[in-house]
Amino acid sequence: MSETRWLNAKELDAWRNIVGLVLFLPTRLEEALQRNGLNFFEYSTLAALSDAPDQTIQMSSLADLANGSLSRLSHAAKRLENRGWIERHTSPSDRRVTLATLTKEGMAKLVEVAPSHVESVRQAVFDTLTPQQVLELGAICGMVVQNINPGWPPWEQKET
């Protein structure tokens, strides 16, 4: 019904750069990880487990922490389990629940991969920006994300 609100020149310019970031940054990060035999989602999964008490989290929570669907995690968990980096056991208290645990080998893998991942993050983003720009970028991205996806991140529960 209403007229389309097209982008003006400045907006279009900004939009192209935003699209560029959204297209190329993931690719760049994946490249570094792939060389170590992991994709970003698998890495996030291992990282989330490593931060948890007993390196153990239930599948559905883990899916949230790694920012993926339960189905996606289920497939990924199978791959990670096959390579010996995680284990899955049904919870004794609720037999619907599956608990995923990081194995020793999984932790070792994470420790091996993490430095090169962080380094690629630095090279891609932080080394080109001033600390001030990092703050601005983080803040603005935060606003957009809050708008798109309120209630993210899942691990940030407000305190009473």
Added chain:
Amino acid sequence: MSETRWLNAKELDAWRNIVGLVLFLPTRLEEALQRNGLNFFEYSTLAALSDAPDQTIQMSSLADLANGSLSRLSHAAKRLENRGWIERHTSPSDRRVTLATLTKEGMAKLVEVAPSHVESVRQAVFDTLTPQQVLELGAICGMVVQNINPGWPPWEQKET
């Protein structure tokens, strides 16, 4: 050899928001397009063709304009061709070259889809930010992209 330069608290905070953007923004944009039966790459392909003289571009240039590999475009072009939105013909001047053309139906489809796409872009990004923030975000993303992928965008050739 050298020590890993881990992220400090502020950097980590910014990084989480950047990752959030890079994860959720594409998903959100794809959602809107998928409802119209297109993905972002297919949309970019049609849009690039619509801007070209005679709505015709050779495959390899089109791949650059749509920010994808030639293989990816080849697969996508087959789908778009099957739906009658583009046509492919070998160039008369160089029979290795394939020229892709937007059909009338393809143009109609683009005109149909564009408003809802632009609207989703506005809703996701521009409506939450001040014009000043849009400028900043665009500029900073531009710096990161230049760093990751110098020589982008492909359509911006410098003049003599």
Added chain:
DNA sequence: CAGCATCACTTGAAAGCTCAAGTAAACCTC
């Protein structure tokens, strides 16, 4: 406590992307 709904997860098929290989045309280069 029987029956039904809900929850937690897994599975398999379909779709799209990447990578490596294949095809054909055009360009050297001697």
Added chain:
DNA sequence: GAGGTTTACTTGAGCTTTCAAGTGATGCTG
């Protein structure tokens, strides 16, 4: 101008992700 290289594109297999459906376990309700 024959032989080999490069260019332009297509194709098919393999992988990951999504979506819909399936499997048990648990919770609710009369």
